[in-house]
Amino acid sequence: MSQLLQSAATLEEKQPIYQVEQGCLISKNGDVTVAFRLELPEIYTLAQHDYEARHSAVVKAVRLLLNHTVLHKQDWFVEDKYTPSFEEERSLLSHAYERNFYERPFLHHSCYLFITKTASSRENWTSLSTLLSRPRIVPKEMMNEDLLSAFFNSVGQFVRVLSDAGIGFSQLTDEDLCGTEVKTGLLEKYLSLNLSDTAPMTDLDFTQGLKVGSKLCQCFSLGNLDDLPAALTTSARHGNLSTDYTNFFVGFTAPVGLSLNCNHIYNQYLFVDDPAKTLKSFEKKRDNLNALALYSRQNAINKEFYDRYLNEAHSEQKLPVRAHANVFAWTEREADVKELREQTGSAITQMGCKVRQNTVDIGALFWAGIPGNAGDFPSEETFYTFAEQACCLWSMETNYRDSSSPFGIKLSDRLTGKPVHVDISDEPRQKGIIANRNKFVLGGSGSGKSFFTNGMVRQYHEQGSHVLIVDTGNSYKGLCTLRKGVYFTYEEKQPISFNPFFVVGSPDVEKRLSLHNLLVMLWKRENEAVSQAEYVSISTALTHYYQHLAADSSIRASFNTFYEFLQGPFTAYLATEKVREQDFDMHNFLYVLKPYYRGGEYDYLLNSEKQLDLTRESFIVFEIDNIKDHPILFPVVTLVIMDTFLQKMRQLKGVRKMILIEEAWKAIATPAMAEYLKYLFKTVRKFQGEAVVVTQEVKDILDNPVVKDTIITQSDCMILLDLRKFMGRFNEIQEVLALSEKQKALVLSINQDRRPGVRYNEVYIGLGTTVATVYGVEVSAEEYVTYTTEEAEKKVLFDKIEVGMSIETAIQAYARELREAG
Incomplete structure (x- = not known):
C-alpha cells in the first residue's frame, strides 16, 4: 500500500464516488455521471466510409453536449478461454466440435461510456487536485437543478444520434455499478482489474508504479500533441488483408484494441470546456507570442500554430476540446513485464504514435479512470485539439458476437478462432435484412466448400430441419449415414429405385x-x-x-x-x-x-421394396452423378426430387425445410426444370423453407441465365469461399453478384491472414445488401472424417463400417488415428 492509502479506512475516505442513485454516479466533487454499456460493430465488417460515417456521428453528438462535460470511453480487453457447452442431448459431431475448442483463448471485450458533468472550475485541475491529495469540496453550481436537467437532456440527444448511427446503448443500473450481495459491480471490478461477477477486492500499491493485487500494471499514454502522427484518420489499411485490387480497412485504434493480445484497458477522454473562453485564451497567447516573435524564431512558429488553429476554429466552426488516451496493460508474472511493455509499445507505434510510458503519474491516471471520476483527470495530461481529431482516437469496433436467435450454426471468430453462434436464416429475415432464406454458395475446388455445407446441413438437421440434397460427388454420404438418412444412388449391382x-x-x-x-x-x-x-x-x-x-x-x-x-x-x-x-x-x-x-x-x-414415405424422411440425399446424362433415368429421378420437396413444402406445416442442390443444378437446369427452379426459389420462403445452390465454376454464374436470372436474384444470402484465383476477372463476378467495394474487399481477404498452426478455411457470408462478415470454418477430427470428399479417406471410414463397426464408432476410431498421427 502507498503512503496515501495506509489502510482500508483511508481507501474508503479517498475513493472518489460519493453515491450511486438512479443510475447516476455522484462524485465527492459533485460531478454527475451517466454510465452506458456500448455495443459496437464487429471488427472486420466496416469499410472506410463506415468508419467515417460513425466518426461524423460521434462529432455531431459531441457538439450537443453542454460545456464542462467529460466523455470517458473505457474499453476492457480481458484474456478469457472458451467454455464448451456439453449438453447431454448433443450429437457426436456437436460434442466433438465443442471439445475441439475447449479453452480456446480469446480477448473478451466490454465497452463503457461515462458522460460526466463537472463544474466550470475543474478544467484546469492538475494531478495535485485529485481527491487523493485534497479535501472534499462541492462546487455550488453542481447543486443547480436546471443545469442538471439540461445535462440529462443533452445526454439523451447524444445517445439518440449515436444510436441512429448503429451504436447500441444500454444504461447501467445501480446494481451494475455498485453490485449486489452476490454480484460485483463495475466500480469494484475496475479497482481489482477483474470483470468477473465475483471479483474480490484487492490491495492497491502505488509505491513502485502500480500494482493491483497481484497484477503488475504498465501505463502508456497519448497526452501530448507531439505523441501523435502528423495526421489522424478514422481507419487504417490492413496490409495482410488487402490485395493489389482492394484495400481492407480496420479502425485507426485497432492496434491497441483487439489486436493487442494481452489484458488491457484502453481509455479515451474528451473534455468539452467553454469553447469561447478557450479561443479567447488562445487569442491572448497568440498576441503575446506575436509581440515576442522578434526575440525568438520559436515564438514566431508557435504564433503561426495558434493562428492556424484559430482560423480553422472560426472558419469551419470546429469545436475546440481537450483529449487524452491511455493504455493500462497488466500481467501477473514479473517475467512477462518486459514483453508486455514491448508488445504495448509496438501497438502504439503501429498507429504512428510515439511511445510514452507513465510511471510517476500512473496513480493519478488510474484513479481518474474510476467510473464517474473523469472530472478528476489531470489537465497537464491533456492536449488541445478539435472534436474531429479527438474522436479519431475512439475505438469503434468489437469482437464477433453470438446471435440472440436460438436457431443457427457455429462458425469461428476470424481473429481468434473462438466459436460464434450465427443465424443466417431467421433473425436476418425478422430484422428485414433479407426477404428470403435462399442461399447461393460459390467456392473453388479445395476452398472448403463441402466442409461448410456439410456443417451447415448437419446443424440445420439437428435443429429439426428436413433436408433434401441433390449431389454429384458423394460429398454427403458420411453425414447421411450418420444422421440415419435415406441415400439414393445408382450402381450397376444396386441401381437406384423408388x-x-x-x-x-x-x-x-x-x-x-x-x-x-x-x-x-x-x-x-x-x-x-x-x-x-x-x-x-x-x-x-x-x-x-x-x-x-x-x-x-x-x-x-x-x-x-x-x-x-x-x-x-x-x-x-x-x-x-x-x-x-x-x-x-x-x-x-x-x-x-x-x-x-x-x-x-x-x-x-x-x-422399390422399401415402403418409404419420403415426405416424412428428414434427411434424403439423391446422388445423381452416374445418371445425369441418362435419357430415361435422369428425368424420372428429377421428377421424384421435385415431388418429394413439393410434398414437404405443402404438407409439413411448421417444419423447416431445406433443399440443397450441389453441382447437380447444371444437370437439373434443363428447359423443363428451369421453370421448377424459378417456382421453387420464389415460393419456398412461404413454406418456412430455403433453397441452396452450390457451385465451384465461376463461368457457371457468368454464362448461365438460370443462375443469373433466378438463383442469384432470388438468394438473399450469398456465401463465398476462396476466390483469389479468379482475382483477375473479379470485376465480372462482382457485377453478377452485385457486390459493393466493401464486400469485394471482404471476399478477396479470405484466407489472406490465417492464424498459424491451425487448420481451417474462411467463408464470406453476405446477408442482403447491408450485412457482410468473414468467418472461420474450423472442424474437429470427427467432423473432418465425416465430411471429407477425398476418396481415399472416405474409403478408410467405410471400410471400418464394413468390418462391423457402427458409423459412430468408425468416426471416433478414424478421428483418433488422425490425432495420433498429428
Missing part, C-alpha cells in the same frame, strides 16, 4: 398431380402435347387405382400393381364408359410403360 406410388393414407391433390406428370413424362416425348381426353383418363386411372387399393389391403402400392390395374379393371372401365381409342390409346399407353413393369428393362426404377 416407389412414388406409396403414400400413407390417401394421396392429396399435389401427389396426384406429381404422379400424373410422371406418367405423362414416361409416355410422351418432351415436345408432344397431351390432349384433354388423355389428361382426364390418366387422372381418372389414378383416382380409381387408390380406391382399388383402399378396397383391398392385400395389394401393395407400386408401379407394378398400377400397371396391372390398368390392364384389368381400368381397361374394363374404359370399355364401359365407351372411351374411344383415338381419345385415349390404352394399348399404346401400356406398351410405352411396359419397360418399367415387372420383367422390363427398368422394372427396378419405380418398384
Whole structure:
C-alpha cells in the first residue's frame, strides 16, 4: 500500500464516488455521471466510409453536449478461454466440435461510456487536485437543478444520434455499478482489474508504479500533441488483408484494441470546456507570442500554430476540446513485464504514435479512470485539439458476437478462432435484412466448400430441419449415414429405385398431380402435347387405382400393381364408359410403360421394396452423378426430387425445410426444370423453407441465365469461399453478384491472414445488401472424417463400417488415428 492509502479506512475516505442513485454516479466533487454499456460493430465488417460515417456521428453528438462535460470511453480487453457447452442431448459431431475448442483463448471485450458533468472550475485541475491529495469540496453550481436537467437532456440527444448511427446503448443500473450481495459491480471490478461477477477486492500499491493485487500494471499514454502522427484518420489499411485490387480497412485504434493480445484497458477522454473562453485564451497567447516573435524564431512558429488553429476554429466552426488516451496493460508474472511493455509499445507505434510510458503519474491516471471520476483527470495530461481529431482516437469496433436467435450454426471468430453462434436464416429475415432464406454458395475446388455445407446441413438437421440434397460427388454420404438418412444412388449391382406410388393414407391433390406428370413424362416425348381426353383418363386411372387399393389391403402400392390395374379393371372401365381409342390409346399407353413393369428393362426404377414415405424422411440425399446424362433415368429421378420437396413444402406445416442442390443444378437446369427452379426459389420462403445452390465454376454464374436470372436474384444470402484465383476477372463476378467495394474487399481477404498452426478455411457470408462478415470454418477430427470428399479417406471410414463397426464408432476410431498421427 502507498503512503496515501495506509489502510482500508483511508481507501474508503479517498475513493472518489460519493453515491450511486438512479443510475447516476455522484462524485465527492459533485460531478454527475451517466454510465452506458456500448455495443459496437464487429471488427472486420466496416469499410472506410463506415468508419467515417460513425466518426461524423460521434462529432455531431459531441457538439450537443453542454460545456464542462467529460466523455470517458473505457474499453476492457480481458484474456478469457472458451467454455464448451456439453449438453447431454448433443450429437457426436456437436460434442466433438465443442471439445475441439475447449479453452480456446480469446480477448473478451466490454465497452463503457461515462458522460460526466463537472463544474466550470475543474478544467484546469492538475494531478495535485485529485481527491487523493485534497479535501472534499462541492462546487455550488453542481447543486443547480436546471443545469442538471439540461445535462440529462443533452445526454439523451447524444445517445439518440449515436444510436441512429448503429451504436447500441444500454444504461447501467445501480446494481451494475455498485453490485449486489452476490454480484460485483463495475466500480469494484475496475479497482481489482477483474470483470468477473465475483471479483474480490484487492490491495492497491502505488509505491513502485502500480500494482493491483497481484497484477503488475504498465501505463502508456497519448497526452501530448507531439505523441501523435502528423495526421489522424478514422481507419487504417490492413496490409495482410488487402490485395493489389482492394484495400481492407480496420479502425485507426485497432492496434491497441483487439489486436493487442494481452489484458488491457484502453481509455479515451474528451473534455468539452467553454469553447469561447478557450479561443479567447488562445487569442491572448497568440498576441503575446506575436509581440515576442522578434526575440525568438520559436515564438514566431508557435504564433503561426495558434493562428492556424484559430482560423480553422472560426472558419469551419470546429469545436475546440481537450483529449487524452491511455493504455493500462497488466500481467501477473514479473517475467512477462518486459514483453508486455514491448508488445504495448509496438501497438502504439503501429498507429504512428510515439511511445510514452507513465510511471510517476500512473496513480493519478488510474484513479481518474474510476467510473464517474473523469472530472478528476489531470489537465497537464491533456492536449488541445478539435472534436474531429479527438474522436479519431475512439475505438469503434468489437469482437464477433453470438446471435440472440436460438436457431443457427457455429462458425469461428476470424481473429481468434473462438466459436460464434450465427443465424443466417431467421433473425436476418425478422430484422428485414433479407426477404428470403435462399442461399447461393460459390467456392473453388479445395476452398472448403463441402466442409461448410456439410456443417451447415448437419446443424440445420439437428435443429429439426428436413433436408433434401441433390449431389454429384458423394460429398454427403458420411453425414447421411450418420444422421440415419435415406441415400439414393445408382450402381450397376444396386441401381437406384423408388416407389412414388406409396403414400400413407390417401394421396392429396399435389401427389396426384406429381404422379400424373410422371406418367405423362414416361409416355410422351418432351415436345408432344397431351390432349384433354388423355389428361382426364390418366387422372381418372389414378383416382380409381387408390380406391382399388383402399378396397383391398392385400395389394401393395407400386408401379407394378398400377400397371396391372390398368390392364384389368381400368381397361374394363374404359370399355364401359365407351372411351374411344383415338381419345385415349390404352394399348399404346401400356406398351410405352411396359419397360418399367415387372420383367422390363427398368422394372427396378419405380418398384422399390422399401415402403418409404419420403415426405416424412428428414434427411434424403439423391446422388445423381452416374445418371445425369441418362435419357430415361435422369428425368424420372428429377421428377421424384421435385415431388418429394413439393410434398414437404405443402404438407409439413411448421417444419423447416431445406433443399440443397450441389453441382447437380447444371444437370437439373434443363428447359423443363428451369421453370421448377424459378417456382421453387420464389415460393419456398412461404413454406418456412430455403433453397441452396452450390457451385465451384465461376463461368457457371457468368454464362448461365438460370443462375443469373433466378438463383442469384432470388438468394438473399450469398456465401463465398476462396476466390483469389479468379482475382483477375473479379470485376465480372462482382457485377453478377452485385457486390459493393466493401464486400469485394471482404471476399478477396479470405484466407489472406490465417492464424498459424491451425487448420481451417474462411467463408464470406453476405446477408442482403447491408450485412457482410468473414468467418472461420474450423472442424474437429470427427467432423473432418465425416465430411471429407477425398476418396481415399472416405474409403478408410467405410471400410471400418464394413468390418462391423457402427458409423459412430468408425468416426471416433478414424478421428483418433488422425490425432495420433498429428
